[in-house]
Amino acid sequence: xxxxxxxxxxxxxxxxxxTETQIYGVPAVERAIKLLRSISxxxxxxxxxxxxxxxxxxxxxxxxxxxxxxxxxxxxKKPYGVGYQIGPGLIGVAAQTFMSRDLSQTALPYLxxxxxxxxxxxxxxxxxxxDVLYLLxxxxxxxxxxxxxxxxxxxxHATTMGRIILAYLPERDVRSLFxxxxxxxxxxxTATRIDDLIAQIAQDRQIGLAWSxxxxxxxxxxxxxxxxxxxxxxxxxxNISGPEAAFSIEGGKRARIGESLRRAAMDISERLGFVxxxxxxxxxxxxxx
Numbered sequence: 001x002x003x004x005x006x007x008x009x010x011x012x013x014x015x016x017x018x019t020e021t022q023i024y025g026v027p028a029v030e031r032a033i034k035l036l037r038s039i040s041x042x043x044x045x046x047x048x049x050x051x052x053x054x055x056x057x058x059x060x061x062x063x064x065x066x067x068x069x070x071x072x073x074x075x076x077k078k079p080y081g082v083g084y085q086i087g088p089g090l091i092g093v094a095a096q097t098f099m100s101r102d103l104s105q106t107a108l109p110y111l112x113x114x115x116x117x118x119x120x121x122x123x124x125x126x127x128x129x130x131d132v133l134y135l136l137x138x139x140x141x142x143x144x145x146x147x148x149x150x151x152x153x154x155x156x157h158a159t160t161m162g163r164i165i166l167a168y169l170p171e172r173d174v175r176s177l178f179x180x181x182x183x184x185x186x187x188x189x190t191a192t193r194i195d196d197l198i199a200q201i202a203q204d205r206q207i208g209l210a211w212s213x214x215x216x217x218x219x220x221x222x223x224x225x226x227x228x229x230x231x232x233x234x235x236x237x238x239n240i241s242g243p244e245a246a247f248s249i250e251g252g253k254r255a256r257i258g259e260s261l262r263r264a265a266m267d268i269s270e271r272l273g274f275v276x277x278x279x280x281x282x283x284x285x286x287x288x289x
Contacts, residue, residue, distance in 0.1 A: 073087040104124065115140050122241075126235065129177075134151065134154075158185075162237075163224065209224065221244045222239050
């Protein structure tokens, strides 16, 4: 016998969603979201008592929320007049999110092309603090394909993608980034002193690529190339890696892989709005032999 299930009205579904929100929601987060939305819509929060009443938030709680958000640079005091405006911290998070989406979509076809052409693993990564955060991974169906997963973090000073991004930052920024930090060695080829790292990335920049011969993992070689945005700033890197035998110098194979990677990185950069200025072609013949 068929039993007809009762239909759930739209109002009942809304009530159910509201109930779930009440059960699982975090009041402090909800209040912070409400406050940020209010400021983004033009409410200056100049009068705390009025803003607290408008938002339905206790005045003391509002003051604490503003202090926390200001510390994180999600809001900031207006440079002229009174009240608050959205800060560079929140703007930066939003910009990075959209940039990462656009970057990933643009880079993926090139990673697929590189991986399929050479039967090697290809990745896209960005600098997060002193680490490289992996955003994309394209691997061939072969033995010893990269085991690195999307979301993995590896030390920037010890990896090709990290080195090539650092290579295009001002030296003072690199020194500041690693000030007081231990440059932990991964292999005997890892730079463990800041001066050694500066010298290494200077060479990477001169070549236009970062090269690793078992620098991170024995028996695995890698190239990395920088990605630039419309303003000319380095925002990411792509690499290609695999067994050292695949990067043989015989017949110029290593140089061809490096050139293909460099061209792919430049194409991605140009699609992000980058306009090359000066020398954009690097001859690898002999340099990496």
